[in-house]
Amino acid sequence: MENIFNIQTEQDFLKASLEMFRYQYENVEIYRKFVDYLKISPETVNSLETIPFLPIEMFKNHQILDKNKTADLFFQSSGTTKMNLSKHWIADEKIYEESIYKSFKQFIGKPEDFIFLGLLPSYLERQNSSLIYMVDYLMKKSAQPENGYFLYNHSDLFNLLNTLEDKKVILFGVSFALLDFLDYCHSEKNGEPLSFLENLVVIETGGMKGRKEEMTKGELLKILQHGFKTDKIYSEYSMTELLSQAYSLGNNEYECPGWMKIMVRNAEDPFAYEKEGRTGAINIIDLANIHSCSFIATQDLGKMIGKKFQVLGRIDHSDIRGCSLLVS
The missing domain is CATH 2.30.38.10 (Luciferase; Domain 3)
Known part of the structure; x- marks a missing residue:
């Protein structure tokens, strides 16, 4: 082949x-x-x-x-x-890594150009997550000292973002955690503008998982757009059983790599x-x-x-x- x-x-x-x-x-x-x-x-x-x-x-x-x-x-x-969970056995992780790199580069840019932050508590709290493997790999390619993950420590993420306002930053976030973080930001700033937003790219990865009231994708994107003061919230679509990712650069419209x-x-x-x-x-x-x-x-x-x-x-x-x- x-x-x-x-x-x-x-x-x-x-x-x-x-x-x-x-x-x-x-x-x-x-x-x-x-x-x-x-x-x-x-x-x-x-x-x-x-x-x-x-x-x-x-x-x-x-x-x-x-x-x-x-x-x-x-x-x-x-x-x-108690659930019967899917397992996807990986014979060659290098294929996954090449797929990660080339998809991200095609739709977002070269990983080496970004700082990567992960607000992915529900994935960090379990083992064998394909999403954590993906973000780990992007962090490794980026090799920026500021790269890192956050659980529920919103103040740490907020403070770090305020030191990175002149740098290109990707924030991968599970949906409920992004909403919680926005609640924290706006209570902390009490309506004042968030200075770190200009160069921040938010990529939501889905996942309410019963943590918040379910809503449509359109409703979620509108809330995130308003909270992060941007016309575009990016999204990533994949699953345990895949080794490739589709990306949306807005409007819940995804594109696939070749x-x-x-x-x-x-x-x-x-x-x-x-x-x-x-x-x-x-x-x-x-x-x-x-x-x-x-x-x-x-x-x-x-x-x-x-x-x-x-x-x-x-x-x-x-x-x-x-x-x-x-x-x-």
Whole structure:
């Protein structure tokens, strides 16, 4: 298989996807069993629409891994100890790191140009988070002494940001923690302008997780825009079972890197796809998932808007980190 990070055209993507399908059918046991169960012959798969997408729930009960590989590292979804959590076994973390770097550079800029701060308490409080791995890696590439994480110590974050007002800063934040931080900022300043906001880029990663009253994505973005005094709140969309990220630079409209694609399926018929602008369930092709499964049927709701897509909520309570919000 050619280097998936070199994909330039739709034709390149189709060719790489069909090659990946055939490779994973032969080498990923759970995926092969799933395709066989559907009574689909690999020879009949000749388009993206005919590729079978593995239900994301399969990551909760099976080790989905290339038979030619071993894996010591895994990412695990969030949840309580009583829940059956998804595990994504990672045979080659260098693929994940290359995907992280190239996606971030494409949509935001070179990681080396930024200071990275993480307001990610719910992720820091558990192990094996793919999001923490991602932010750790960006911090490592940035190598700025001010890089760091914050739990609920809002005063420390507030004070640090006030010393960085002339520098380019990325703040990755889980939704409820960003809202709590804004409450702190505005009580601290009592309506005075926040001087550190001019060069601050906020990237929300979703996730109310029952910590605050649920709201639509649009409502959340409006609150964050007002609080951070910016027209654009960026968002990042990914999940435990992926090795790639889509980014929104505003308006809840996400773009994928060249090796990732969103397809919106009909909620009743998994092999029928919705037209642009119509809501359905999200299928994801993530060609960085070379050694697990690149074709995943999620429980997220969304719609296509040209080459971009919106995330509108979820069908059930599957773990995602791009959006835990209700339908807009």
